[in-house]
Amino acid sequence: MSLPPGFLDELRTRISISDVVGRKVMWDQRKSQPGKGDFWSPCPFHHEKTASFHVEDRKGFYYCFGCHAKGDALKFVQETENVGFMEAVEILAQEAGMEMPKRDPRAQEKQDRRTLLADVMEQAVQFFRLQLKTGAAGDARAYLQRRGLTAQALDRWEIGFAPDGWQNMWDALRGKNVPEDLIIGAGLAKPSNKGGKPYDTFRNRIMFPIRDARGRAIAFGGRAMDPNDNAKYLNSPETELFDKGRSLYNHGPARSASGRGSTLVVAEGYMDVIALAEGGFQSSVAPLGTAITENQLQMLWRMSDEPIIALDGDKAGIRAAMRLIDLALPLLEAGKSLRFAIMPEGKDPDDMIRSEGPDAVQAVLDQAMPMVKLLWQRET
Known part of the structure; x- marks a missing residue:
């Protein structure tokens, strides 16, 4: 059975590995630091008297310095309950109050589409970064300089620029044979109500890529350069990749x-x-x-x-x-x-x-x- 995109990420967000492991071990109170999410105990996988089994709540992983067992909450449930991966998911999903998804024969197709959308977003990141170096972005560069951002900082944060005009991004991606539905699906363009070509979502804005916890570009935030723009800051619309909340x-x-x-x-x-x-x-x-x-x-x-x-x-x-x-x-x-x-x-x-x-x-x-x-x- 394939799980829908994001299900495991949401599950890991809702559970605490120290809670899962804590049902099977006794924490060493002298060595553990609960306030920092740092826990130690004797290893549940091999016999020992010392506390060499380490759990890091913030990273979501465990590791034994004795027998070298390691993994996340799902792996721990698999090993201690002697169940398969999907059974472990079901156990933790029930604890987290998440309903297991019904079998979806299109799940792999959806995941493949998300991968394609993420690739389109990476192309958009590079397009915007390149545009920040052009003459059209002079005012944007001056603004960023006034805000104290060095060239190195601009690179670190991958800041870019969406030029004024209705189809700059659209034409650039279509020129690379990116399918129209993926450009729109990524939130980079919107269909025209007048029967013309779709138009760019971001125009005349400084662009900030928004990445998820795994580092994938999932959205953008755009700061308007026109002081009369109705929206000073504009986020990407919600997509298959991006849930603002x-x-x-x-x-x-x-x-x-x-x-x-x-x-x-x-x-x-x-x-x-x-x-x-x-x-x-x-x-x-x-x-x-x-x-x-x-x-x-x-x-x-x-x-x-x-x-x-x-x-x-x-x-x-x-x-x-x-x-x-x-x-x-x-x-x-x-x-x-x-x-x-x-x-x-x-x-x-x-x-x-x-x-x-x-x-x-x-x-x-x-x-x-x-x-x-x-x-x-x-x-x-």
Whole structure:
């Protein structure tokens, strides 16, 4: 049986490997650090008295330094319950409250299409990056330079430019024989209501590729160069690759940095994340909408037990904090919480990094308030 795209990723997001393994072992309380998602126990796969079996919650893997057994939660269930892969998926899906998909003979066809869409997106990344080097992108380059982005930073973040005009991307991809349905399916173009050729989704915008936790380009965010544009920031439409409420900007690199002990910081936008990461705060992410969703909150808790939410110090920032607290309260579990770092009024992390440097941001993060304190202030 083939599983639909994204099912296993969602399952791994919902389960904690320490919970799965913890039913079979006794954690070594002296060696384990639950707050960091770091657990040790005697190995369940071979006889030993010392705690050489290591579980890392944030990475989702276990490893025994004695017998070298290793794997993820699914592998652990397979080995300890003596079941096959699909049975292990069913066991964990039931625990996670996920309904197993019905047999879908078209699942492989769908997966193949997603692979094709991801390839089209990579071509789009390269197209936009090339366009940023052209004469048409002069104003865009000047803007990015004013925002403090070096040429090296532009390369690291794969920032590009969508030129003005209706069919630049369309013509470039069709010139490479990319099928029309894949260009539209990737969210790079939209059908014309006037019977003409489809038109580009992004025009006259600085482009930020959005990658999933596995590093695949799944969407774009575009910053308008025209100050009169109705949408200052525009995300790709939702596609077979992109679900806005289940995605985070800079997810993969931030998850890796968080696993190395870096504090997880949640900012509001792309430029904040880039400024933070360039300033040394590598475990920084941003939601891709106006507010953090329940799914995104669970993703954050998978990376860190207590993420820091960095908000502007104005009334809108405080309101956003309260909305997030209301979302988080019913979902709280032991060891999970949030802290809130309120920036000086009128400034965001990007502003502070450029004007005052990383140390000023670190000082604000060090003073981040626990969620319960902010809630107490509201209720009293």
